[in-house]
Amino acid sequence: MSVLNHQIVWSRDAETSAHFLADVLGFEPPVKLGHFVMVQVSPDVTFDFMSTDRDIMAQHYAFLVSEAEFDVIMARVLERGLEYWADPQHQDAGNINRLDDGRGVYFNDPSGHELEIITRPYGSGGLDAEHVNPLLTEEIAASGKLPDLS
Structure with missing residues (x-):
């Protein structure tokens, strides 16, 4: 069985967006790993925020x-x-x-x-x-x- 492990979330500012999610929803503070700022949203899943200048859908x-x-x-x-x-x-x-x-x-x-x-x-x-x-x-x-x- 496969399990979702992570979701990359494109952001204007990864730090700001990750902290927003963690703060508003009450998750543990984000952890920086390379160019990702990760928020643990469930025991098996992280949202890995990544900054970009490209258009964000x-x-x-x-x-x-x-x-x-x-x-x-x-x-x-x-x-x-x-x-x-x-x-x-x-x-x-x-x-x-x-x-x-x-x-x-x-x-x-x-x-x-x-x-x-x-x-x-x-x-x-x-x-x-x-x-x-x-x-x-x-x-x-x-x-x-x-x-x-x-």
């Missing part, structure tokens, strides 16, 4: 967090005065979504990468959730059945 990184972690991270987002949205299209500014009866929010890092924190995996609330994830209803409409998310 913004990426999306979603983190599953506990309810308590969500509160701590949101406090840091608010403390820093960061813009945040309830949706990935950045249409619902200053709000938190309740999809799957959890909480989710999006905000950007210093290089424009979109970070998402969620307290419930997509679709985990099923059709019985008070706040059904619209992706489920789109899937049912397209296929006629609920997807297997296990």
Whole structure:
């Protein structure tokens, strides 16, 4: 079985971006290794930030967090005065979504990468959730059945 080991994250300033991620999400401080500034985001995975002057295509990184972690991270987002949205299209500014009866929010890092924190995996609330994830209803409409998310 293969396991993701690391993700290179292109940044305008690797140090700034790595420290931003570690500080806001509460990870251990970054470690410099050669031209990378690495943040351990799970026991098996690091985000290896690398500075570049090239154009950066913004990426999306979603983190599953506990309810308590969500509160701590949101406090840091608010403390820093960061813009945040309830949706990935950045249409619902200053709000938190309740999809799957959890909480989710999006905000950007210093290089424009979109970070998402969620307290419930997509679709985990099923059709019985008070706040059904619209992706489920789109899937049912397209296929006629609920997807297997296990």
